[in-house]
Amino acid sequence: MVLGIRFIVGIFQQTILWLLLSLVVACASGPTAKIVASQEGQVGAPSATYQETSQTVPKAAQTLLMGAQQALDQGDSRGAERYIEKAQRLAPSAGEVYALWGAVYATEGQLDLAQSMYQRALALFPGNSSQASAIRERLNALR
Amino acid sequence: MPAKKKKAPKKSATSAKKGIFRSALTYKLLAVFVVLFGAWLIYLDAQVRYKFEGNRWQLPAQVYARALELYEGQALNLDNLEKELNLLAYEKTNAVAKAGTYSRNGQRIRIFRRGHQTVEGEFPAVDFTIHVAGDVVKSMRAAQGQTAAIYNLEPYKFAGLYPASKEERQLLRYDELPEGLVAALIATEDRDFFEHHGVSPKGIARAAIANLKAGRTVQGGSTLTQQLVKNFYLTRERSLSRKVNEALMALMLDARYTKEDILEAYANDIYLGQSGNTAIHGFAMASLFYFGKALVYCDIDELALLVGMVKGPSYYDPRRNPDRALARRNLVLKLMHEEGWIDEDVWRNASARALQTSKKPTFQANRYPAFLDLVKRQLSAEYPEEALRSEGLKIYTTLDPQIQMNLEASIDTQMASLPGASEAQNPSPLQVGAVVTAVGTGEVLGLMGDKRGRFSGFNRALDARRAIGSLIKPAVYLSALRHPNKYNLLSPLSDQGFGLEMSNGETWEPKNFDGKSHGSLPLMDAFAKSLNIATARLGLEVGLDEVRDTLRELGVEGDLNPYPSLLLGAQAMSPFEVAKFYQTIASNGFNMPLRAIREVSDARYQVISRYPFQVQQVIEPEATFLLQAAMRETMRKGTGRSAYRRLPKALVTAGKTGTTNDNRDSWFAGFSGDYLGVIWVGKDDNSSTQLTGASGALKLWTGFMAAIPQYPLAMPRPSAVDLLWVDKQTGRRTDEACAGARPIPIWGSTNVPYQTCESGFESFSGWLKSWF
Structure with a gap:
């Protein structure tokens, strides 16, 4: 009897969890942190849940990173670095910035610096994300 | 007559002699004059050439704040932007028609930027409008031609x-x-x-x-x-x-x-x-x-x-x-x-045309003396004083005028509400040292060496080395959390009083701030409540040497106290030194030197020195993640919770209060996703302030953070850290449905033993609780 109730409750619980998960995935494609306005009204202790993703990469920073990638593709690693430095000012917590910076250093043969940048990128992406996996591969390739 | 005739030759002979003598003298004098005049001309010529061809002028170094870059998606408060425009002597007007003016209509601001040159190139004058909603730049539009992705204003020259x-x-x-x-x-x-x-x-x-x-x-x-x-x-x-x-x-x-x-x-x-x-x-x-x-x-x-x-x-x-x-x-x-x-x-x-003069100069000789002091110290290793004062160098610093102005305003406002701040009533009034840095880059954005921002004298942010009290505790807990097989956030810690006999025969007996012992409690709670006895026990268990090693890895330099009192913050540091080690914590265990300068160029904008971003992983990100979780708990429920009387709850922060013996020093260090702020409040004569970290420095920090739009603290979870349900009493893994189960980040879940719930009823009621 007890086992039966536990079985039914278990199925009920799994179904609700599945539905909730689907809802979260549907609502939050590409979850990102939101800037908190200085006059935002509601005060009180913040929630206990962890916000895993850092800031959105602004369009201007994305454009700069594209410029950096193009410069790198053309063998202009110094030019690429200048672009990345500007992008970092706009999005200092974006893993993408450091991932590309690592690639620039790796191209220049500065492997220690490349490793540091990749590690920094890795720390800024959630550990189970596809970006983190890609960075881990690059780090392994350096070793 | 003959006599005259006779005399005449005699006279004429004499006069001829005299004439010859005179003309010789004249010639001699003339020659001397010519020689002297020639020498004088040569001297003048040398003067002319020497000064004209050498270094004609001693050129002061120009010291600039960072240039504000405006772009879509940026966190920006329009009131703060107006303050910066005012600093740059932009004139507010109803009809923007010339460079150096702006107008504001609600959440829209139209700026006619002046043309200018920096080390990054030339920027022509441009007229553009930005629209801001909820302190975020939503759109930008140029009045003519194509809209750029980024518009930067000219950097404010705050010192020479x-x-x-x-x-x-x-x-x-x-x-x-x-x-x-x-x-x-x-x-x-x-x-x-x-x-x-x-x-x-x-x-x-x-x-x-x-x-x-x-x-x-x-x-x-x-x-x-x-x-x-x-x-x-x-x-x-x-x-x-x-x-x-x-x-x-x-x-x-x-x-x-x-x-x-x-x-x-x-x-x-x-x-x-x-x-x-x-x-x-x-x-x-x-x-x-x-x-x-x-x-x-x-x-x-x-x-x-x-x-x-x-x-x-x-x-x-x-x-x-x-x-x-x-x-x-x-x-x-x-x-x-x-x-x-x-x-x-x-x-x-x-x-x-009317006179086009700006109402006030767009620069001041020394607007932010404490920050300039830091810049000079960082430059002194590379540039002799003479070069700094004569070669017209352009120094591009990291100072963010919006941060600095809000820091000054917060200190000014909040200090007035603290007991003991009044100069009239106190022979040694309260003083302040404060540092604000960018979490992501290690750039120093603001600095206060005195409660008056314009004061140029003893720089407390850099030179007031005072005991840091509980600000040291993150290093103690981090040392423990680096051993995932021994400690996690729910590891039970004893807060029972104890005495430790020292080599000099004295007994060291740490006491809690409230004078009580709190039995056994989870590590995370002991940290959030800043309990001294539990911390001292933990530090001694981990080992003083290990705590010292962690402090070194976090970036602490100089001598460290060799005694157990180190564990409770009997270690003198300046706010800037504290910022160095909290920077490593805020940036997930990466050491990044605090920089006040980006670049130095010559008078013609050619770069001479660059100070690039440097980063090195020094602490395992997993351990830092756990520490950040504990510091977040301090802000949610612990000694830092009063900050949320003013801060919006969406702004997740992590931090630590610090108070020293007899309330001599009131400290707070805390960070969001964007900014780290370290503030010290105390008295120059080291007498009691009657303030704790929460009733003093935290108030100043909160006032500042509340004025700046920013990202909340994000905590990307390393792959080796799992969010598990853990029993808060035993620190063992359990099921979500069990009573007392709490979701906790755990590094190395296999190290945490599992326990099941004691009864089916408890499991069911726990399950129900978990849903509601």
């Missing part, structure tokens, strides 16, 4: 490093002088400049006639070359000899150098005003001083005003004497028209 002469100056080459400026100078000061040889007889005659007609001195006969000689080589003495020297040197200068060289030197040397105790020299600097923009961006009426001021910078000062300045400017424009430099339309239009 001046030579002993206290002269402010920027150099321009001849080919950089606007044609209108040269025309105005020639028309007004020296019409024959390109024809004469340094001295103009025509000009002297013209001046003499004009002065005779007027019955007083209305016109000078000095050429531009003579004026340059007077300012450059000679004193202000009024004497014939000085006038002769001036003429001789002018002739030499004209013979040796081109007219362009002479005009360039004149344009860079001329005195054009006073900013406090600093003299403004040269048209380039005067243009920045009076109009807030580079000379190249000046219109003809503005150039005419600058040239008009040559005659009397104080008398024709456009801020103090606008009517006189306007009349003088229009006279210059009239002369330019009469001499054929400008046509009638230009003359009339320019004369009809």
Whole structure:
């Protein structure tokens, strides 16, 4: 009897969890942190849940990173670095910035610096994300 | 007569003798004069060459704040932006029509940016509008042409490093002088400049006639070359000899150098005003001083005003004497028209314009002395003092004026509410040291060395080394959490009092702030409540050496206290040193040196030194993640929770309060996703403040953080950290459905033993609780 109730409750619980998960995935494609306005009204202790993703990469920073990638593709690693430095000012917590910076250093043969940048990128992406996996591969390739 | 005749030859012989003697003497004197005059000419020539060909001026270093970059998606508060525009002497207007003005309509702001040059290149004047909603830039649109992805404002020059002469100056080459400026100078000061040889007889005659007609001195006969000689080589003495020297040197200068060289030197040397105790020299600097923009961006009426001021910078000062300045400017424009430099339309239009002067100078000699102090210290390793004060270096710093202004405002407001702040009632009033850095880059954004932002003296942010109290605790807990097989956030810690016998026979007995013991409690709670006994026990268990190693890895330099009292913060540090080690914690265990300078260029914007971002992983990100979780708990439920009486709950932060014995020091260090702030409040005589970390420094920190839009703390979870349900009493893994289960990040879940719930009912009720 007890086992039966536990079985039914278990199925009920799994179904609700599945539905909730689907809802979260549907609502939050590409979850990102939101800037908190200085006059935002509601005060009180913040929630206990962890916000895993850092800031959105602004369009201007994305454009700069594209410029950096193009410069790198053309063998202009110094030019690429200048672009990345500007992008970092706009999005200092974006893993993408450091991932590309690592690639620039790796191209220049500065492997220690490349490793540091990749590690920094890795720390800024959630550990189970596809970006983190890609960075881990690059780090392994350096070793 | 014969006698006369007789005598005559005698006389004539004598007089001949005398004549010969006289002429010989004359020749000798003449020769001596020629030799001396020649020597004098050689001396003057050497003088002319030495100064003209050597380093003509000692150029102060210019120190700039970061240039504000505006882009879509940026966190931006319009009130803060207006403060920065005001600092840059932008004028608020209803109709934006010229560079250096802006208008605001609700959440829209239209800015006509001035043209300017920085080490990153030239930026022309541009008129654009930005729309902000919820403190985020939603869109930007240029008034004409294509909208750029980023618009940057000119960097605010907040300080200069001046030579002993206290002269402010920027150099321009001849080919950089606007044609209108040269025309105005020639028309007004020296019409024959390109024809004469340094001295103009025509000009002297013209001046003499004009002065005779007027019955007083209305016109000078000095050429531009003579004026340059007077300012450059000679004193202000009024004497014939000085006038002769001036003429001789002018002739030499004209013979040796081109007219362009002479005009360039004149344009860079001329005195054009006073900013406090600093003299403004040269048209380039005067243009920045009076109009807030580079000379190249000046219109003809503005150039005419600058040239008009040559005659009397104080008398024709456009801020103090606008009517006189306007009349003088229009006279210059009239002369330019009469001499054929400008046509009638230009003359009339320019004369009809109001003075374009900015209300106040766009720079100050030393607006943020504490920050400048840091910049000078960071530069001193590479640049001798002499070079800093004479070579016209441009120093691009990381100072963020919006952060600095809000930090000053918060300290000013909040300090007034603290007991013991009043100078009138306290022989040693409360003082402050504060540092704000960018979490992602390690750039120092703001610094206060005194409760008064303009105070230039003892810099408490850098030099007040005081016991840090509980601010040290993150290092103790981090040392433990680096052993995932032994500690997690729910590991039970004992808070029972104990005594430790020291080698000198004394007993060390740590006490909690409330004087009580709290039994056994989870590690995370002991941290959030800042319990001294539990922390001391944990530190001793981990080992003092290990805690010291962690402190070193976090970036703490200098001597460390060798005794157990280190575990409770008996370690003196300055706010800046604290910021260094909290920076490593805030950036997930990565050490990044705190930088106050981005680049240094020469006077011509060529980069000499760069201070690039550096980063190195020094602590396992997993352990830092757990520590950040505990510090977040401090802000949610622990000693930092009062911050959320003002902070929006969406702004997730992590932090730690610190209080020392007898409430001598009140500390707080905390960070969001963007900013780390460290604040110390105390007294210079080290007496009691009656404040705790929460009742003093935290209030100042909160006031500052509440004024700045920013990202909340994000905590990307490393792959080796799992969110598990853990029993808060035992610290063992359990099921979500069990009573007392709490979701906790765990590094190395296999290290945490599993326990099941005790009964089915508990499991069911726990499950129900978990849903509601």
